[in-house]
Amino acid sequence: MLSLTVADPEEIEHLIDQIKSLRIFARQQALDISFRMLAEVSGESQRNLALLMTELGAVQKAFTRARSKDSVRRARAAELLGLVNPVGAVDALITLSSDSNREVRMVATRALGRTDTQLAIRQLERLFQQPRSVPSWISGSALLDTASPVDFELSKYLGHPSPVVRQNAVTIASLMPRSDTGLLLGRCLLDDPDRLVRVMAARALGRVQMRVGVEPLTTAALSDPHKSVRIAATQALAQLPSPWTSDALVYLKSPKMDPAVQRAALPAPHGV
Amino acid sequence: MDFLSNFYVALQAGFAQFVAATALPLLLYFLLINSSYLGLVLLAGIKFVKHLRRASFSLDRTVAASPLTPSVSVIMSAFNEEAVIVSSVRSVLDLRHPHHELIVVNDGSTDATLQALIDGFGLVNDTRPIALTIPLLGSIRGVWTSPHANLRLTVVDSDNSGKTDSINCALNIARNDLIAIVDADSILDPDALIKVSQPFADDPDRVIASGGVVRVANGSQVLNGRVVNVRMPSRLLPQIQAVEYLRAFLLGRAGWSQLEALILISGAFGMFRRDVVMAIGGMDTSSIGEDFELVMRMHEWMRKQTNKYRVVFVVEPVSWTEVPETFSALARQRRRWHRGLWEVLWKYKRMSFNPRYGVVGMLAVPYYWFFELLAPVLEIAGLIIVPLGLVLGVIDPVYVVFFILIAYVYAVIVTLAAMVIEEASFHRYDHWSDLWKALFSAVAENFGYRQLTAIWRVQGWWQAIRGREASWGEMNRSGFNVQPAGKQSL
Incomplete structure (x- = not known):
């Protein structure tokens, strides 16, 4: 199996034939090992292992098992389809991501993040x-995992009734920033009714490093009720860069502020 | 002579009446306690089967890599841990998690714990002010922090004021979404934070606390702060405790978690939502069963908030601890545990049989009253009554032998169920000799150990009722079996 992961294209066929000629239990073991290894490797090793899975019929079986009555089989099938990403995987995974079993939906959703198509992103x-x-x-x-650029429209999620969705949306937005991200994060920081969303929005503004974030951050630092x-x-x-924030920070460091805010405003000590 | 024989007859008659009156309630108690164990075994079995079926598509890797994983502040209280503190801290900092920091509170150590940390990690003095949202008993003497942004370590040097006050001290500094409380002498599995924080990510609105399996490290080999070769302890006393831990965590807590009624998360490793812990005022510094007390208070607070919530148990081994190797240390520990159990149950007696607290109030809390707190008293009573009854000829010896056989065989079966689950799920013991040791301990604990621990537990309860001051005492640790670097194998 180790040879296979590092094999050159001309050696692969021979190695796969060797594994194919193994007894059924040994072959099954080889499949189990490659299944586990697939999640940990990338590039050529991943391609070689995916080829082995296809040649040994595991991929075809996964498509069949995606319709199994057993939820564990469906989840395993989703995992494998995501790792190998054969033709038709996205459609199968989209179906599995709406499965009746929560675990299957979770695994299929994660797997969709590996498939990298606009259909999967939608x-x-x-x-x-x-x-x-x-x-x-x-x-x-999974959205963050996709290699294709995702045009993450934060405004679509800021009115979502679930605070957890809004919390995660602001974090994702800060990791996939658009030109309007700073402005939207600032609004969220000042207006969202949930304090955890506001905390996440503040952290996100720290991450995106946009000047438009200074004003809402200063307002929140001084007057947020929480x-x-x-x-x-x-x-x-x-x-944020000190030229943007020095005035605000001088005020926030002053003894009239809460000690916790003062501590946050002061720079962490540096070594000698 | 007549007086003596009359006295004997009267004693015999009185005792026979006593036995007749108590036999049925005791039998009922016996049936209930064993049925509850059986119920917990079945519930734990369901949880483990689910866990095993999921093992092949675990979401661990996603948790480990995702920026959406909740951040964790690990809190560690250290008192005179000079010998192990640097390796303990290093192993926590090396844990797999995308965003975690470590806050160590040096609880007024009289050895060089603080200096070891400053030297070991090149810490610098941090003079920034600290807001004491939770009031402290001891004062903070100084704060030390790493000057390197990628080494998220803060050390607080405080007066000696106990573990709970140290945790409160760290809570005042922690800023992450979750807090994980660990013992300085515990060894954590590399994926401990990931496994125990996943329930919070899956269900962030409702999960407020989670814990994992704590295992006995005595006898196992430790390399660079990690357990690398799991072995059973060589001495019988820790061996029996290893089996006891397996039973308690794999069956007890897994079973309660399946019922959504977990009320105890081990102080050796527990994870909590920081905002909830802060809202309830942190740890109770007057409690000796602080881990139990915290979870009970969280239950009570959440019920009052009428929020839906969950306390979750992760069935994976996450933490390893050293158990007492001497009878005196074990006695102190068991007295303290039982005392803590009594104090917490008494403090939250209003929750018992209170439908407002759901399964927790109607099932879990009464279970702890009747089958955890009361069990040692009844066991000791049995140890006195049965031999006396046999001497006086008021108890049928065949009945006694039958009763004892059933009770002990049942106890061994429960323990064996834990071991079967352990082997089937995790297969941590590679050596047959370890399995034999575990099997032997499962039987041996019924002959002397159970009875001794019952006596210590009753002593602890009695001390609490009499109002004697609680003390942690010192546990003389023999230290982990640390593998020298030269012996490291690939």
């Missing part, structure tokens, strides 16, 4: 808005 965006169907951190992580938001906003301000 399904992931749909799933992201349905946290009862799939936890939004899984659909969100201390955790004031601290998060101050920490975010301290991460």
